[in-house]
Amino acid sequence: MAETPHPLTEERLQRFARHIVLPEVGGAGQAALARSHVALIGLGGIGAPVLQYLAGAGVGRFTLVDDGDVEESNLQRQTIYTTRDIGHGKAVGARRWLANFDEKLVAEIHDRRIDANNAAALIGGADLVIDGTDNFATRLAVSDACVAARIPLLSAAVGRFQGQVAAFQGHLEGEPCYRCFVGDAFDAEDCDTCAEDGVLGAMVGWVGTFAAMQAVRLLIAPQMGAADWGSLHLMDGLKPGMRVLKIVKDAACRACAPGDAGQGEG
């Protein structure tokens, strides 16, 4: 902890006045957001709006992780980057966006790919991990690290016009983790399909902003309603509409099952 996130000074109260007047947020909720530390994994089409809305909400501290560089084809959806960022690292660009937006917010950046070996160190100390990465192997590594570190995980993903947002606390009895949801089959598979399948900017924006709202709900729960752990929100961009499914804990999950079944992954 290098710096303490900002207290709610008079100037900060003005900045967040429209939050504070909401009974569901109020001064207590705003102070909780200011004290919060979010680790954001993946600074692409989902991560960009997540960062924008959580920075706007005054989340005091971020850990930003992405090993990619900004490409010209990213700009139709990755809203924190501009033409002059092309060829430069996304993590650096995200920190620059954040510093321009609100210099009071603290960010630590990691310009490398998160995996099973480094995930624990990268997410350590976070109150909430948000995963907006684009492949199952990374998502499972992040999820397993969250279970081991007992940190809640908010997972958001898009495939063409289908979006998914779900919050997990697999370290708790009876609560599923992301691995309970998708199983072990995807561990080795890297399925970054945006380039082949195409992706609509507003679609990932919708998923990212919904994830940001869920993150705010989780960070100040239960003021904005109970955290709906294990609920999978499915978003259909073609219908359009949303529905919700309940994910069940897998008694044999190698990340979060109690006892012998859970010893495979750390």
Ligand SMILES: [Zn+2]
């Ligand atoms: Zn599990």
